[in-house]
Amino acid sequence: MKEVFDYIDAHQEQYIQWLQDLCRMPSVAAQNRGMKETADRVMSDLQKNISADVQLVSTDGYPVVFGEVKGSGKKTLSFYNHYDVQPEDPIEMWDEPPFASNIVDGKLIARGSADNKGNLVARIAAVHAYQQVHGELPLSVKFVVEGEEEIGSPNLEGFAEKNKELLKADGCVWEFGYKNADGRQQVSLGVKGMAYVELVSKGANTDLHSANAAVVENPAWRLIWALQSIKDDSNHVNIPGFYEDVVATTDEDDQLIADLIYSEEETKQQLEINKFVGDVTGDQLKEQLIFSPTCNICGIDSGYTGEGAKTVLPSEARVKVDFRLVPNQDPYKVVDQLRKHLDAHGYEDIEIKTMGLEHPARTEPSDPLAKSVISATKEVMEMEPTVMPMSPGTGPMYELCQKLGIPAVSVGVGNFASNNHAPNENILIEDYISGIKVIAQLMEEYAES
Amino acid sequence: MKEVFDYIDAHQEQYIQWLQDLCRMPSVAAQNRGMKETADRVMSDLQKNISADVQLVSTDGYPVVFGEVKGSGKKTLSFYNHYDVQPEDPIEMWDEPPFASNIVDGKLIARGSADNKGNLVARIAAVHAYQQVHGELPLSVKFVVEGEEEIGSPNLEGFAEKNKELLKADGCVWEFGYKNADGRQQVSLGVKGMAYVELVSKGANTDLHSANAAVVENPAWRLIWALQSIKDDSNHVNIPGFYEDVVATTDEDDQLIADLIYSEEETKQQLEINKFVGDVTGDQLKEQLIFSPTCNICGIDSGYTGEGAKTVLPSEARVKVDFRLVPNQDPYKVVDQLRKHLDAHGYEDIEIKTMGLEHPARTEPSDPLAKSVISATKEVMEMEPTVMPMSPGTGPMYELCQKLGIPAVSVGVGNFASNNHAPNENILIEDYISGIKVIAQLMEEYAES
Numbered sequence: 001m002k003e004v005f006d007y008i009d010a011h012q013e014q015y016i017q018w019l020q021d022l023c024r025m026p027s028v029a030a031q032n033r034g035m036k037e038t039a040d041r042v043m044s045d046l047q048k049n050i051s052a053d054v055q056l057v058s059t060d061g062y063p064v065v066f067g068e069v070k071g072s073g074k075k076t077l078s079f080y081n082h083y084d085v086q087p088e089d090p091i092e093m094w095d096e097p098p099f100a101s102n103i104v105d106g107k108l109i110a111r112g113s114a115d116n117k118g119n120l121v122a123r124i125a126a127v128h129a130y131q132q133v134h135g136e137l138p139l140s141v142k143f144v145v146e147g148e149e150e151i152g153s154p155n156l157e158g159f160a161e162k163n164k165e166l167l168k169a170d171g172c173v174w175e176f177g178y179k180n181a182d183g184r185q186q187v188s189l190g191v192k193g194m195a196y197v198e199l200v201s202k203g204a205n206t207d208l209h210s211a212n213a214a215v216v217e218n219p220a221w222r223l224i225w226a227l228q229s230i231k232d233d234s235n236h237v238n239i240p241g242f243y244e245d246v247v248a249t250t251d252e253d254d255q256l257i258a259d260l261i262y263s264e265e266e267t268k269q270q271l272e273i274n275k276f277v278g279d280v281t282g283d284q285l286k287e288q289l290i291f292s293p294t295c296n297i298c299g300i301d302s303g304y305t306g307e308g309a310k311t312v313l314p315s316e317a318r319v320k321v322d323f324r325l326v327p328n329q330d331p332y333k334v335v336d337q338l339r340k341h342l343d344a345h346g347y348e349d350i351e352i353k354t355m356g357l358e359h360p361a362r363t364e365p366s367d368p369l370a371k372s373v374i375s376a377t378k379e380v381m382e383m384e385p386t387v388m389p390m391s392p393g394t395g396p397m398y399e400l401c402q403k404l405g406i407p408a409v410s411v412g413v414g415n416f417a418s419n420n421h422a423p424n425e426n427i428l429i430e431d432y433i434s435g436i437k438v439i440a441q442l443m444e445e446y447a448e449s
Numbered sequence: 450m451k452e453v454f455d456y457i458d459a460h461q462e463q464y465i466q467w468l469q470d471l472c473r474m475p476s477v478a479a480q481n482r483g484m485k486e487t488a489d490r491v492m493s494d495l496q497k498n499i500s501a502d503v504q505l506v507s508t509d510g511y512p513v514v515f516g517e518v519k520g521s522g523k524k525t526l527s528f529y530n531h532y533d534v535q536p537e538d539p540i541e542m543w544d545e546p547p548f549a550s551n552i553v554d555g556k557l558i559a560r561g562s563a564d565n566k567g568n569l570v571a572r573i574a575a576v577h578a579y580q581q582v583h584g585e586l587p588l589s590v591k592f593v594v595e596g597e598e599e600i601g602s603p604n605l606e607g608f609a610e611k612n613k614e615l616l617k618a619d620g621c622v623w624e625f626g627y628k629n630a631d632g633r634q635q636v637s638l639g640v641k642g643m644a645y646v647e648l649v650s651k652g653a654n655t656d657l658h659s660a661n662a663a664v665v666e667n668p669a670w671r672l673i674w675a676l677q678s679i680k681d682d683s684n685h686v687n688i689p690g691f692y693e694d695v696v697a698t699t700d701e702d703d704q705l706i707a708d709l710i711y712s713e714e715e716t717k718q719q720l721e722i723n724k725f726v727g728d729v730t731g732d733q734l735k736e737q738l739i740f741s742p743t744c745n746i747c748g749i750d751s752g753y754t755g756e757g758a759k760t761v762l763p764s765e766a767r768v769k770v771d772f773r774l775v776p777n778q779d780p781y782k783v784v785d786q787l788r789k790h791l792d793a794h795g796y797e798d799i800e801i802k803t804m805g806l807e808h809p810a811r812t813e814p815s816d817p818l819a820k821s822v823i824s825a826t827k828e829v830m831e832m833e834p835t836v837m838p839m840s841p842g843t844g845p846m847y848e849l850c851q852k853l854g855i856p857a858v859s860v861g862v863g864n865f866a867s868n869n870h871a872p873n874e875n876i877l878i879e880d881y882i883s884g885i886k887v888i889a890q891l892m893e894e895y896a897e898s
Contacts, residue, residue, distance in 0.1 A: 030757030087759055093655070151758050192660070196758045204720035206542070209870040210771050211641070211841040213745035214738045215725045220746040224673050225682040233674040271653035276664045289663045296662035297669040298761050303748035304769065308479030309600050309645045309804040310536055311771050311843070312747050312870050320753065322659050322760050355758040392660040394760070421658040421761050 001379075004440045007129045012433055015125040016108070018045065019432065020101040022117045023110035029084035029151045035062050038083045042120070042145050043067075050127045052143065057163060059155035062147030066166055069127060071137030073447040078142040078169035080400055080408070081120040082149035085112035086421045093423035107426040114418035116175045118427045119435070120145060122413050123173070126439035138447035142169055144400065149175070152196050152356020153396040160399045171369030171446065172401050173439070176393065177412025179431055180386055181263035181270075185377045185438075188410035189370055190362030190390035191397045192293070193325035195334045198353040199223065199342075201317045207303070210311040220302040220317040226347045227319060230295060230338070235277055237295045237323075239341040245328045249291055249389075252365065256389045257286050263416075270417065289392050294324040320355070324394060331357035359398035362390055363407040368449045373409045376442035380434055385411075411438060450828075453889045456578045461882055464574040465557070467494065468881065469550040471566045472559035478533035478600045484511050487532045491569070491594050492516075499576045501592065506612060508604035511596030515615055518576060520586030522896040527591040527618035529849055529857070530569035531598035534561035535870045542872035556875040563867035565624045567876045568884070569594060571862050572622070575888035587896035591618055593849065598624070601645050601805020602845040609848045620818030620895065621850050622888070625842065626861025628880055629835055630712040630719075634826045634887075637859035638819055639811030639839035640846045641742070642774035644783045647802040648672065648791075650766045656752070659760040669751040669766040675796045676768060679787070680744045684726055686772075688790040691742070694777045698740055698838075701814065705838045706735050712865075719866065738841050743773040769804070773843060780806035808847035811839055812856040817898045822858045825891035829883055834860075860887060 008015070022045070027038035039056060042065045046052040052067035065083065088098035088111045096102040098111040108118070123143070130137055144167065146156055160167060178186050203219035204212075231237050249257070264281060268274065276285055298321065303314030323334055335354055342350050363370055365387065377385040391410060401408035413435035419425045457464070471494070476487035488505065491514045495501040501516035514532065537547035537560045545551040547560040557567070572592070579586055593616065595605055609616060627635050652668035653661075680686050698706070713730060717723065725734055747770065752763030772783055784803055791799050812819055814836065826834040840859060850857035862884030868874045 030755070030759060086761075087753070087755060087757075089753070089755070090656070150760075194760075196760070198758075204722050206720070206868065206873075207539070207871040208720070209842065210743075210745045210747055211773065211843070213726075213743040213771075213773065214741045214841055215729075215734060216720060216722060217724075217726050218746055220749055221676075221680065222682075224676050224746070224749075227670075227673050228677040231670065233671075271655070271657070271665060273653050273665060275666075277662075277666050280664075285664060289661075292663045294659075294662040296659045296760075296762060297667055297673070297752065298659055298759055299752035299754040299763065300669055300673075300749055300766070301754035302750075303746065304536070304538070305748040305750035305767070306479070306536060306538065308536075309647075309769065309771075310479060310747055310870065311599075311643075311645065311745075312535075313745060314748065317749070318754070320758065322662075322758075324660065324662065392663055393658065394660070419655065421759065422656045 001441055001444060003133045004129050005437050007133050008433060008436050011129065015436060016429060018125065019108065019118060019121040022121055023101040023112050024099055026099050027084050028087050029062060029148050030087050035084065035147055039063055039065055039147055042083050045124060046143055049124055050131060057159065059159045061155040064159055065145040067143035069137060069141050071139045071141065073139040075139040075447055076142060076169040077139055077443060077446055078144055078167065078172045079123045080172055081143065081145045081175045082116050082147065083145050084147045084150045085115065086150050090423060095424055103429065106429050108429060109424055109426045111425050113427045114414035114425050115420040118414065118432055119175055119177065119412040122432060122435040123439050125436045129436065130440050130443060138444050149395065152194065152358065154356060156396040157399040164404060167400060167404060169406055172406050172408040174397060174408045174410035175395060176414060177410045178418065179415040180261060181266045181416045182261050184261065184383060185381050185385040185411065186388055187373050187377055187385045188388040188391040189365060191360065191393060191395045192390065193329060193331050193360035194356060194358045194394040195323040195325065195331040196356035197321050197335060197338065198355055199226065199319050199321065200351040200353065202349065203315050205315060207315050208313040210313045213313050216313060218313055220314055222347065223317040223319055223350065226342060226345065226350055229345045230341065239337045241337050242334065245330065246293065247327045249287065253389045256365065256387055257283055257290065260286050260386055260388065262286050290388060290390050291326055293326050293329060296322050298322055324392065325360050327360045327362055329360060331359060358394055358396050361398035361402045363409055367407045369407045369446065370409050372442055372446040372449050373411050376438050376445050377411060379441050380437045450890055450893060452582045453578050454886050456582050457882060457885050460578065464885060465878060467574065468557065468567060468570040471570055472550040472561050473548055475548050476533050477536050478511060478597050479536050484533065484596055488512055488514055488596055491532050494573060495592060498573055499580060506608065508608045510604040513608055514594040516592040518586060518590050520588040520590065522588040524588040524896055525591060525618040526588055526892060526895055527593055527621045528572045529621055530592065530594045530624045531565050531596065532594050533596045533599050534564065535599050539872060544873055552878065555878050557878060558873055558875040560874050562876045563863035563874050564869040565598065567863065567881055568624055568626065568861040571881060571884040572888050574885045575892065578885065579889050579892060587893050598844065601643065601807065603805060605845040606848040613853060616849060616853060618855055621855050621857040623846060623857045623859035624844060625863060626859045627867065628864040629710060630715045630865040631710050633710065633832060634830050634834040634860065635837055636822050636826055636834045637837040637840040638814060640809065640842055640844045641839065642778060642780050642809035643805055643807045643843040644772040644774065644780040645805035646770050646784060646787065647804055648675065648768050648770065649800040649802065651798065652764050654764060656764050657762040659762045662762050665762060667762055669763055671796065672766040672768055672799065675791060675794065675799055678794045679790065686744045688786045690786050691783065694779065695742065696776045698736065702838045705836055706732055706739065709735050709835055709837065711735050739837060739839050740775055742775050742778060745771050747771055773841065774809050776809045776811055778809060780808060807843055807845050810847035810851045810857065812858060816856040818856045818895065819858050821891055821895040821898050822860050825887050825894050826860060828890050829886045
């Protein structure tokens with residue numbers, strides 16, 4: 001592999017340029033910005049740079065870019081990525097323009113740099129470098145690049161059902177991966193599921209002068225009381241049945257948890273917080289992060305929120321809530337339970353808009369793909385990676401992989417301070433380069449496994 | 450008075466034009482828009498149209514426009530009004546542009562038409578008509594027109610303390626007044642007080658990917674739990690001591706309540722609601738509207754509130770809350786009680802920003818000014834007005850009037866469907882014209898009382 005690594009080092013500038021170019025293309029699925037242009041660009045990158053057979057597979061939403069490169073070995077490794085990114089707001093909190101792709105102090109700062117264009121381009125670059133040095137890949141690779149990950153992949157399940165042949169693979173490298181605060185690479189063996197909903201509470205048919213508050217009900221208050229009924233300040237989700245399908249951790253899980261390093265003090269300093277939820281520390285903190293389902297408010301909005309004081313009784317209140325789910329919670333069931341809970345508490349009038357449903361998914365640590373990823377990472381990074389039994393993040397892994405019998409493992413070029421979904425999203429250039437090498441190494445190791 | 454009434458009828462177009470012109474000037478104190486231009490315009494209207502001696506009295510905020518016209522009688526009647534208006538958002542819900550001053554189906558639709566420019570110009574027009582017919586007024590009048598009513602009059606108390614001589618009067622006609630849904634004019638004998646606060650809850654120093662919600666506290670949840678601790682779904686304010694200074698209603702109050710007509714079914718239909726807060730009806734509903742203090746959410750905001758789904762853990766959450774207070778609650782004391790309550794519930798970190806404090810105020814029904822207003826209204830409207838012992842709305846009445854021994858009564862040109870503080874704010878042209886006549890009649894009756 002030395003030749004391939006040398007080739008990657010010698011062509012750094014080119015690979016950085018590829019990534020900068022892609023990060024300069026806004027592709028915000030939630031706002032339908034730049035989606036077609038970016039899908040076309042990924043198609044042409046796969047075709048021109050690594051001679052992939054490509055196709056744009058239509059869905060009921062944004063299309064999936066599919067690319068395939070045949071290799072000499074029997075195995076097929078697939079890469080799941082996405083070309084869409086999160087909205088960039090609050091834009092005033094960015095130090096660099098979010099789509100300028102500026103490099104500052106060894107960091108590429110751009111919306112999408114860590115989530116997920118850095119990983120996509122690193123994988124293309126790894127295939128490219130291997131091809132330039134060896135001519136042919138040691139295994140076949142497939143690229144599955146969707147455009148709706150950041151809005152909950154609403155059409156990926158349908159895509160997976162219709163395109164089982166395209167998806168066939170021995171293993172799948174999942175979209176993301178990070179370095180910890182302690183410098184160790186993380187390898188994750190699963191993802192949490194998700195039920196993303198918007199709750200809408202309505203009062204009078206128009207905003208009113210707040211003098212009416214003595215007699216006309218305020219939908220913001222009703223929404224607050226409904227939310228309180230869902231989760232109180234003990235942080236416990238009070239929806240009946242919410243926890244009933246949660247699988248207890250195994251001894252192996254507990255061992256992986258114990259081996260994990262979570263830099264508590266560093267995290268608290270970085271985020272300027274003085275404790276963690278529930279005031280937990282140590283293994284309990286790590287277990288909570290990885291194995292606890294959550295109920296999080298992503299956004300809440302009602303009435304007058306501008307400058308100064310306006311005395312208004314709002315006519316409507318909205319909240320966006322994401323539930324992160326763990327095996328074997330079922331997102332469809334959770335939404336049903338939520339509806340029943342609201343009804344039982346007298347909130348029949350509060351509407352639930354379902355905005356994304358994803359099952360949790362896991363791969364066993366003993367799986368050959370898991371072993372190859374761990375080994376390739378160790379080889380390149382020259383230290384043991386951290387193995388996460390499951391990522392606290394979410395993705396449509398179940399539909400694309402486990403449901404079809406394909407193991408999936410996450411490794412990638414982000415880091416603990418990459419600010420995914422937040423201002424100043426970034427990756428370190430050195431992580432990007434070593435991430436390219438990890439994928440090159442993995443192709444060789446997994447081909448032989 | 451017939452001559453004056455005839456003059457008013459004959460010069461309707463001119464008086465409507467005066468009002469349209471003033472409503473075309475945005476003067477949003479909360480956003481510092483058009484304030485100077487509008488104050489200057491009110492000055493010149495008072496000077497040119499009714500030959501008032503005017504002065505612009507500076508305060509720590511927007512200045513107060515003061516105008517005085519001497520009359521033949523000994524009495525002095527003052528008019529309190531304001532030249533600022535509420536912000537116009539949500540602008541997309543207006544049928545006419547908020548500052549176009551369009552007249553549609555006999556209604557002038559404009560931000561500020563009801564609150565409060567319609568009343569200000571009606572009073573100027575009444576003085577003008579009386580002068581044109583009789584040469585001299587039967588009493589002296591003073592105009593006190595402030596620019597910060599819609600942001601809680603933060604500097605009016607200071608103004609009142611420094612300008613006691615200017616404010617001296619036998620009685621004050623307060624800024625607002627409405628016709629009920631049943632067509633009867635309302636005369637109000639007081640206002641509720643107010644404590645307007647913004648609560649700010651902070652979490653991590655940046656928005657985070659919501660995968661972190663398992664371990665990093667969400668300031669929106671904390672704000673919701675804090676709000677729930679302040680007022681639960683029984684609608685009771687749970688701040689210790691909040692109700693302790695509330696004065697019980699007298700038999701006279703109960704009689705005024707019993708005499709009031711509140712069109713429950715019409716209100717429910719108009720607002721498309723199916724019940725009132727606490728499911729009350731009849732006298733209990735009216736008493737609640739007038740004599741209950743409130744705790745209302747004017748606006749709440751956190752995280753991502755745009756289109757689609759964004760999985761974010763917000764770094765901050767804010768809520769604007771107005772407490773409407775009744776005699777003898779003290780707004781300063783309420784804010785202290787709120788601080789103590791939050792601290793006692795573990796929300797020491799939630800910041801309280803005080804945005805407006807006003808005392809409640811009342812005038813007795815037996816006061817000569819109250820009697821003159823009731824009588825003048827009856828004379829012009831040809832029916833008994835509804836007498837409200839106190840308006841459910843708020844204003845700086847206490848500082849300008851009761852504190853200086855001046856009785857204050859509200860009567861004006863708005864109506865039940867005027868949409869104050871809301872989209873499509875409007876008044877009926879016919880109410881505007883009869884409102885001018887009421888003030889003309891009142892000047893004569895009060896001069897003789």
